[in-house]
Amino acid sequence: QSALTQPRSVSGSPGQSVTISCTGTSSDVGGYKYVSWYQQHPGKAPKLMIYDVTKRPSGVPDRFSGSKSGNTASLTISGLQAEDEADYYCCSYAGSYTYVFGAGTKVTVL
Amino acid sequence: QVQLVQSGAEVKKPGASVKVSCKASGYAFASYGVSWVRQAPGLGLEWMGWISAHNGNTNYAQKFQDRVTMTTDTSTSTAYMDLRSLRSDDTAVYYCARDRYSSGGGDYWGQGTLITVSS
Numbered sequence: 001q002s003a004l005t006q007p008r009s010v011s012g013s014p015g016q017s018v019t020i021s022c023t024g025t026s027s028d029v030g031g032y033k034y035v036s037w038y039q040q041h042p043g044k045a046p047k048l049m050i051y052d053v054t055k056r057p058s059g060v061p062d063r064f065s066g067s068k069s070g071n072t073a074s075l076t077i078s079g080l081q082a083e084d085e086a087d088y089y090c091c092s093y094a095g096s097y098t099y100v101f102g103a104g105t106k107v108t109v110l
Numbered sequence: 111q112v113q114l115v116q117s118g119a120e121v122k123k124p125g126a127s128v129k130v131s132c133k134a135s136g137y138a139f140a141s142y143g144v145s146w147v148r149q150a151p152g153l154g155l156e157w158m159g160w161i162s163a164h165n166g167n168t169n170y171a172q173k174f175q176d177r178v179t180m181t182t183d184t185s186t187s188t189a190y191m192d193l194r195s196l197r198s199d200d201t202a203v204y205y206c207a208r209d210r211y212s213s214g215g216g217d218y219w220g221q222g223t224l225i226t227v228s229s
Contacts, residue, residue, distance in 0.1 A: 055211075091155075
């Protein structure tokens with residue numbers, strides 16, 4: 001199972017919006033409504049930001065939103081803040097009770 | 111509060127085995143699955159597998175199918191991940207996570223356990 005494709009980096013100024021793409025195939029992203037997104041600060045454990053494509057766990061700001069079209073899922077961060085600077089990983093169900101992560105995207109707040 | 115506390119860092123020689131523990135507290139352990147995810151130095155997250163704390167059912171990534179065993183002990187609310195035939199490229203931080211939403215990872219994570227494989 002190959003890692004899902006994400007851009008290596010994206011950047012934006014405080015207050016702007018950034019969108020991170022996550023491209024897979026019809027066997028993973030495109031085939032199921034089970035895409036999640038994780039935020040990871042350096043040296044820390046990942047944090048769940050989005051699950052089931054669009055749902056936010058309790059406590060996650062509504063500045064974070066998810067969507068999916070075909071084989072590509074997206075995470076949008078609106079009103080970018082300094083603390084949003086981190087690595088972001090998508091994860092998709094890949095059938096047969098297995099999952100696959102994306103390669104990760106570094107978000108830089110300019 | 112929900113907490114997952116993992117065992118400490120270890121150094122292993124190639125060919126050896128390692129068993130990482132993940133002790134849960136603050137929730138009904140048997141009501142959720144536990145995911146295991148690893149991260150090699152400077153690299154991304156890699157899904158290793160999942161275990162039901164309710165009945166012990168497991169699902170492993172094909173890459174680890176023949177080298178990993180995940181178990182749970184409901185009497186101590188602890189999950190274990192046993193990885194055999196270690197190679198240098200198994201050097202990584204290994205994480206456990208409570209899988210509430212079937213998200214591949216989880217909503218609560220352990221602090222991570224660094225396993226270094228070196229001769």
